[in-house]
Amino acid sequence: MSMLRIGRVAAAIAFVAVLAGCAHPIAIQAEKTPERVEATLSSKKVAYVMTDAERGKQVITPGGGGDRVSYYPYRDLEKALRDTLRSVYTDVVVVPSAADTKALRESGASLVFTPEIITTSSSPSPFTWPPTQFGTEIVCRVTDAEGQEVTRVRVNGKGNAEFSEFKSNFGLAANRAGTDVAEKLSAEIRGNPKLR
């Protein structure tokens, strides 16, 4: 094999390896969030906890063709989480820590939701990387303003999308999972007497 041939093969392998080694970025915002109907709202003011460190936390999960996808679950799903709480409660604020009981008392929030977001993704396609199946689980520890646990809620959302649907959005399955998990979280909170 000539040196030129070896060089071309090495460059091609390096190129493909870099492509394979990099995770493809997607955005996983919800397509839609639960509707806010003023007449049905609980009069409570609630807070949710989200830190800048969580917003900056990147997660990498499998895509198709042996590739991976990367995204920011907390940053991308904060609107869905907040809109979900706003679909149940009159007033919603964000706080950087559930441990700062003084700040929580001053905020006037009677309940504090501390979410954990867990995601999964996959695709059976051997050639294309966008995930066709996406799962989003939200686990919320709910405490009162003094930091005492009131309850926990856990919901799972799922989203599917075919490659022909992607067109301009490679995170479509994830967006649908976000919509699903937000609707289920809203229903779960509404159905829990400790949270009304």
Place this chain on the structure above:
Amino acid sequence: MFRLRFAVACTATLLATGCAQLMAPSYSSDYASLDRLKTTRPEKTSVATFQPTDPNHAVNNLTLRGARLKSPSGSFAKYLENALIGDLKEISVYDPDANTRIDAVIQHNEMAIGGINTGEGLMDVELTVTRAGAERLRKTYQARTSFESSFAGAVAIPKGQSEYPNLVRTLVRNVYSDPAFVAAIGK
């Protein structure tokens, strides 16, 4: 055989990125700064039609290494306008008939992903606040974001796409955190 595999890999990459019209993800506010703005008890405020409305204007035509990034609102001026309206509604301050009005002109709007390792978002917006026709604020706000990117278009292009809402969020946070803006829409 190698050439065939390489061609398949390249084709798959192109299918997954290039030649496509990409849609910018929906806006999500910087809620901490929005909550702080709410505590200042602003006046009811309306939002004018942000400029430029021409869909062919440079600020409304973003490309990511040749792939067009589209706004779900039709133009990026409308995307920013809708972002502010949504935020003001969220803190119960928006009123389309209010005397206090926000106007804005986007002067620069760019997702720069030509770099090997790093991409940048750049946005300059001249924002004006008037009350009963009298100008209370005229100021140009800037947002500069930086994010990890790649020489590979299959990574850099969707990264530029997914980072656009963060650029707008950064700009809007700079506006809400500015005491001059808070005073301009305050009582």
